[in-house]
Amino acid sequence: MYIQCVDCCKKMKVKSGSIPPTGAVVSCPGCGSKLRVDLRDNQEGDLTKMPVTKSKHLKEVKWHDRMNELIKGFGYQLKTREFNLLFTLMKEYRKRFGITFFDITTSARMARVDRELAYNVLEFSGKCCVPSAEGFESCVASMIEGTAEVLNSKDSTGRYTVEPLLRVYYPDSFPAVFKFSLDAGFETSYGETLYGNAVRIDLSLDNLRKMRAPFDGKDLVQFARIEMARFPVDTGRLTFAQRTTPGLHVHADPDPELRCGDPQVLSLIKQYS
Numbered sequence: 001m002y003i004q005c006v007d008c009c010k011k012m013k014v015k016s017g018s019i020p021p022t023g024a025v026v027s028c029p030g031c032g033s034k035l036r037v038d039l040r041d042n043q044e045g046d047l048t049k050m051p052v053t054k055s056k057h058l059k060e061v062k063w064h065d066r067m068n069e070l071i072k073g074f075g076y077q078l079k080t081r082e083f084n085l086l087f088t089l090m091k092e093y094r095k096r097f098g099i100t101f102f103d104i105t106t107s108a109r110m111a112r113v114d115r116e117l118a119y120n121v122l123e124f125s126g127k128c129c130v131p132s133a134e135g136f137e138s139c140v141a142s143m144i145e146g147t148a149e150v151l152n153s154k155d156s157t158g159r160y161t162v163e164p165l166l167r168v169y170y171p172d173s174f175p176a177v178f179k180f181s182l183d184a185g186f187e188t189s190y191g192e193t194l195y196g197n198a199v200r201i202d203l204s205l206d207n208l209r210k211m212r213a214p215f216d217g218k219d220l221v222q223f224a225r226i227e228m229a230r231f232p233v234d235t236g237r238l239t240f241a242q243r244t245t246p247g248l249h250v251h252a253d254p255d256p257e258l259r260c261g262d263p264q265v266l267s268l269i270k271q272y273s
Helices: 058-073 081-097 101-105 140-154 162-167 205-209 263-272
Strands: 002-004 011-013 024-027 034-037 107-114 118-125 177-188 193-204 225-229 247-251
Touching (some): 002 162, 058 081, 058 101, 081 101, 162 205, 177 205, 193 263, 225 263, 247 263
Parallel strands (some): 118 177, 225 247
Antiparallel strands (some): 024 034, 107 118, 193 225
16 A cells, blocks of 8 residues: 655555554655554445345346446455445446446546646547536536435545545555546548547546535536637646646647548537637
C-alpha cells in the first residue's frame, strides 16, 4: 500500500504487515505532517448473492454474472466492502437505465492513476456521457444522482471520501474520481484517424456526495471539471486538485494537425462556447 501526504504529495510504500494492530502515526518525510494509518478492515459478507426469487430467470443470472465479472475485472475481490458498494452502484444504474445499459449504451472501466498521488478512477464512456445540452440524451445527471444516493445511504459514516482514500492507497481502493466521456475520431494531417476523449467530465468523490435529488445537471459545472475540444482532451498533465476543481474549459479552435468533424462534438462545443 501507499501512504500519501495530500499536502505535499510525498508517497511512501509500506507493507501492510508492518502496521501494528493498534495502527500507527507516520511522519511525512516531505513536510513533517503526522499521518494516521490503521490496519485495513474491508472484509464483508457477500452482498452480491442473487435472490432466490430471481435465480430461475436467465436474464437475471446473466446480468448478475456479468456485473460480478466486470467488477472482478476492475481488480476487486468478492466479500469486500469495495466490491459490494460497486455492485450496489451497478444495480442502481440498472434500475434507472435498464438491464442492457452496459451492453449497448455505455462502457465502464477502472483506471489507476499514479502521478503526484495514486488514486483510482471509475470511467464511463458513451454517447450519453455528456453534460446536459439541447438535442442530447444525457445519462450523467441521473447517474450522479443515483451514485450520491447509494454512497450516502450505504456509507453514511463517510468511510469512502477523498482524504482517507488518498492518505492510504491500495490498488483496489474505492475510486476517488468518477469520469464521464464522449470519444470521437480525429483525422490527422497524414490521413490516419486517432480516437480519444472529445468531451470529458471529472468529478471528485467528495463533490459527488454533495449531490441531492432531484439533480438535473444544469449546475454540474459548479461540482465538476468539464472539458471539451476539437482535439483529444488530455488531462494527464493535471494534478489531482486541478483535475477535480470545478470549471468549464472549452477549446473551440480547431487543431490543424487533428481535425474533428463529429457533429455531436461540434454541437456541444457550440452550445457551451
